[in-house]
Amino acid sequence: MLKEKIGSVLLEVQRPSRYCGGEVGQVVKDKAKVDVRFAFCFPDIYDVGMSHLGMKILYARINERENYWCERVFAPWTDMEAVMRREGIPLYALESLDPVKEFDFIGFTLQYEMSYTTILHMLSLAQVPVLQRERGEAIAPLVVAGGPCCCDPEPLADFFDLFILGEGEDVDLELMDLYHTMRDAGATRSAFLRKAAEIPGIYVPSLYDVAYHADGTVQSITPKDGAPAVITKRVMPDLDKAYYPDHVVVPYLEIVHDRVSVEVLRGCIRGCRFCQAGFIYRPFREKSPEVVCRQGKALCDNTGYDELSLSSLSTSDHSGIEEILDGLLAYSEQGHVHLSLPSLRVDNFSESVLKKISAVRKSGLTFAPEAGTQRLRDVINKNVTEEEIMRTCSIAFAAGYTQVKLYFMLGLPTETDEDVLGIAALAQKVVDLFYATPGRAKGRPQVTISTATFVPKPFTPFAFEPQVEKAEILRRQQLLKKAVDPKYIKTSLHVSDVSLVEAVLARGDRRLGAVLYEVWKNGGWLESWEEQFRAERWYDAFAKAGLDPAFYANRIRPYEETEPWAHLNYMVSRSFLIRENRKAHAGETTPSCRQQCAGCGANQCLGGSCF
Amino acid sequence: MTDHRIVFEKTGRARFISHLDLNRCMVRAIRRSGLPAWYTEGFHPHMYLMFPLALSLGTESLCEVMDIRLTEERSPSEILSRLNAVLPEGLHAVEVRTPQDRTQDIEAAEYRVTLTGEALLPLWEQFLAQPEILAEKRTKKGVQTIDLRPLIEAEEAQAEGDHLILALRLPAGNAGNINVSMVTDAFSEFAETPIYVEKLLRTKIFCGNGRLFS
Structure with missing residues (x-):
């Protein structure tokens, strides 16, 4: 019945194929033969969520189990949301078109802070109580979450039954198995949660009491009912043996990253001090080239996609990258498949790699030097020299490239005006280099500078750092803008209050639950979309909750302070992060993990060194 | 190299696939099918695929x-068989032919329309009895007011309970295309009673003088 109702309204909305399911590669099962149903919810619209690799892996992994069924759920865009409210259509899953509230698990992925209010809204559209304490003792539906933001999920503690820390391939099934057994035995929600907390990687926030000092900092985090004092994230030690899908859902409409991806490695050897992904996904593990090639070919053959992305935090750091490219190149030429390497690094971008990727299609180059001077690049441990940037651009220009995009951050710790002006100087050198390169393409170079505001994140050496305030960021932007020659260099200098809200939520505590609730109540959702974001809504909510955003965002956090995420272990040790923070202030770099182990502690799960 | 004209059904959920998306969807389906598709030559080779209407x-x-x-x-x-093994729900190939007619030969298409509402048959008859039926048509040049009446060839109108089932022939193709929903929208406006469009189904494509496009 819901199916007919949905079908009858879809012509009223933009891009109806976001909402109808039925794509190639979707998994449909007989409800009567399924024991546990999992609604995998991405708290953003279809176009964004369908681009997410983690969802594709876990969707296929759960569906491999005959008696478990995982379906996809996305946030409706505002037009569809209005229609759903008008018609009384609850949030539904795309495969069965069944209401999400009928599922056993409602699982969200926490990819970015600005999606938090969308989660609240999706629960409300699903007609599921938004607050965990209002869900009662019935065991289902359980509202759970995984993903990178689980490394500090405290602002969401009021809304979730449990969080899954780390890589989900195995633990998701362990959790579903436990649920299956306990539900059939008639267990209550709280009994299940107590038991689930015993599974490594499962964090049940309601089993911890948090006390605060008078100044607002955390005094203590106390486990109860036998919950572990520390919860450690899960890791798949061997990527060759870890599950990887050979088929994914093929959308009708053009999604944000409209290609198939094969993950070539996890973790990162670089240790850029601002980068959360570079720390929380440790240890560094590579997939062997033959596995990468086999998985990539299978994905293209099974989906019909003509673009294959070799994805990771830094694909050119794979020790067998040339072997991978050699293995895929003949296939890609013959099968009209375009290879894309989204994360190339400036320093090891060799001529032969460039030739191999440009063999099929030529596009622009993107580099992220992050900072304008060598001094500041040393502080953030972005171990890239100007010489390397120039060498790479020179190779690229000689090969016919004209477009170069340079990404920077403003507001990095210790940044001075000299560093800001260094951004303009670097971009100008790239322009000059273009004209000095023999064999360059005709016409002008297109050099673009993009800047983002630095947001300090947990489990990084900069977790202790204050965020620079908006007024000062604006001043630095103006300084930069005046220093570039607009004839050759385009600037995309974005500033907004979003960065502040991100900084608050990223290192937030449980008291922020009241703020999220208030923002959502006042209409805040899909706020990752600029047009949906209202700064006043956040400032009003902070005021109403009696919380100062500056306390979270703009304050130096002493090493001795108990962080809101102190009970969560992402395997990089606190002493390592403090050591790295001290080195940053001394302007000292740390070599890549391949050159020398920095002793972060993540190799504990491998039972030895990473290399 | 051989050209093939594939006749296929697009029904159910597949009605929500836009024309642009259908092209991408078919390219992927043909790639999955393993059929030896021809690619254009040049800087950005792409699979040759053409939708006449x-x-x-x-x-x-x-x-x-x-x-x-x-x-x-x-x-x-x-x-x-290769295509049907890989096409998504709602898309189904029914026939493969050697193309006879050209795209520009297409002149009309027939539709079967199912409407729901109260006592629609007399209303439909009154609707058609009007000397002219003015409707707005959005074209590349902007909004144009056209008279639909001479363009509608009503072949059949049948009441079944609170359903009204119509068979309509409308101009189609490059020379002038009338979207069937323009007719149902104009009828809804005329009827001043709630009309619910259950189903719009294209059943035939014609060349000039009523010959089936082949």
């Missing part, structure tokens, strides 16, 4: 047409 979003069809070009001989039955 677009279908608007929301309308179903029993007679959609797509032309493909293969680099090696394949029998119609092999093409059909």
